[in-house]
Amino acid sequence: MADITKRSDDYSRWYQDVIAAGELAENSPVRGCMVIRPNGYAIWENIQRTLDDKFKELGHVNAYFPLLIPKSFLAKEAQHVDGFAKECAIVTHHRLKQTTIDGKITLIPDPESKLEEEYIIRPTSETVIWDQYRKWIQSYRDLPLLINQWANVMRWEMRTRMFLRTTEFLWQEGHTAHATAKEGREETLQMLEVYRWFAEDILAMPVITGAKTANERFAGAVETFSIEAMMQDNKALQAATSHDLGQNFAKAFDVKFQDAEGKVEHVWATSWGMSTRIIGALIMTHSDDDGLILPPRIAGTKAVIIPIWRSDEEMEQVIPAAEKIAAELRPIIGPVHVDKRDKMRPGWKYAEWERKGVPVRLEIGPRDLAGQQVMMAARHDRNKQAVGFTQLATAVPAELDRIQQDLYDRALQRRKEATVQLETWEEFTKLFKGDGGFALCHWCGDGDCEEAIQEKTKVTIRNIPFDRDETEGKCIHCGKSSIGRVLFSQGY
RNA sequence: CGGGGCGUAGCGCAGCCCGGUUAGCGCGCCUGCUUCGGGAGCAGGAGGUCGGGAGUUCGAAUCUCCCCGCCCCGACCA
The missing domain is CATH 3.40.50.800 (Anticodon-binding domain)
Structure with missing residues (x-):
């Protein structure tokens, strides 16, 4: 076994070494995809078991929707297409044909087998699911509809990293339908709270809950909420998201119900997910120069x-x-x-x-x-x-209890030490040229200003924390007035 | 897709610049003996299309061209 690179020498190599040394995962013959080995999969199984129990406790049931989605489905919700079109894998043929090129036998897609309508491999399942929900929902008596699925999805990423960003990944995606906007919002926040509980109590990973800015919102959502964790290199990692989809998908897929008064209305939707990415977060939160450290509550072997x-x-x-x-x-x-x-x-x-x-x-x-x-x-x-x-x-x-608590405490301590309130652009750029961390700063609320900050410094607004300081101030970047502080950091 | 680095045994590397015995070293693996409370020692052994292809040459791991893959940095993103 090769030695593990020290965190201080090369953080990304350390991360890869920990995964190799812990026998968690390996690269596959397909670029960007990974083989999850038994040690790594055991962690995922525990994540699944714990979350699944919680989801069911709250009234959700599991179902399974297909991997392939008709291309036309994705096109139905304008923002959704915009968000995902550029990273989709597409199925165009259904048969291979043997042929000889330069004297070698090889396989090519049989031109005769070209599909009338091409399929995409799901990057997320909103569209197939809402197409079915239309058939299942007619009355307020059918609501709320609370379904979760455990599945693999594909997003064709340019640059991948084990667990953190892979072309194929595993996740759970919850998709719910409600009779009122209020109920939809409550579900969204309830599930965010489930993720917070799971990250903090089970994974010993302190997180900051809050709302994403409009720029960072899920494609097709009215509001996106996230939990953000700090890694040992002081960068932020979005550990889970929960979306209030409003009536966007109900309208795109024409999902209506009749209420008790006989009035017909589109339903209100949510979706929420946590992926194998969380395993990357787990590794980067607790592990040290000797390799993996797992909190007792998620460790396969205690x-x-x-x-x-x-x-x-x-x-x-x-x-x-x-x-x-x-x-x-x-x-x-x-x-x-x-x-x-x-x-x-x-x-x-x-x-x-x-x-x-x-x-x-x-x-x-x-x-x-x-x-x-x-x-x-x-x-x-x-x-x-x-x-x-x-x-x-x-x-x-x-x-084991002491270890669980200790891991949480030391992660929280690290985050506290690397979290600051900043007032000036000079302080801001200085921080992110150096060690980085979490910076709580005033922001004017303008998306263009947010983008300008990102272009200049690669720093993004991770979220607008629920428990933020709401005293007034001046935007860290443009100086315009601000009603409260938001969380800035470089992110994964 | 741009910039940089790297592909030689399962893993980590040397050899390449300056072409020439049978391609080497460490770890791991197999056998045996001695060991065993923080990564054991000795002896013997197995394991290689030198990333792939084409070319130059009497001769290529080594020189030339093309391709592929991996890692880091950027553009994109959960």
């Missing part, structure tokens, strides 16, 4: 037990003891792995499990057995202590 022995006799004592501890802990903390591999020495195993981010390691050898104890080590801060057998059932879960 603890790994390393039995230590020399002779066969010792092995026969130590392994059953390790198995017994694992069996005792599993009902309390979840998956526990006993690393029984022979030939590998304990130190090697420690290093390997550290690279893979397992939160807690328990070491048990002959000396521990004699003392009826194990050594318990935390991945994130190297804290190591002896724990008596009788204490395990309380000490291990307590340690």
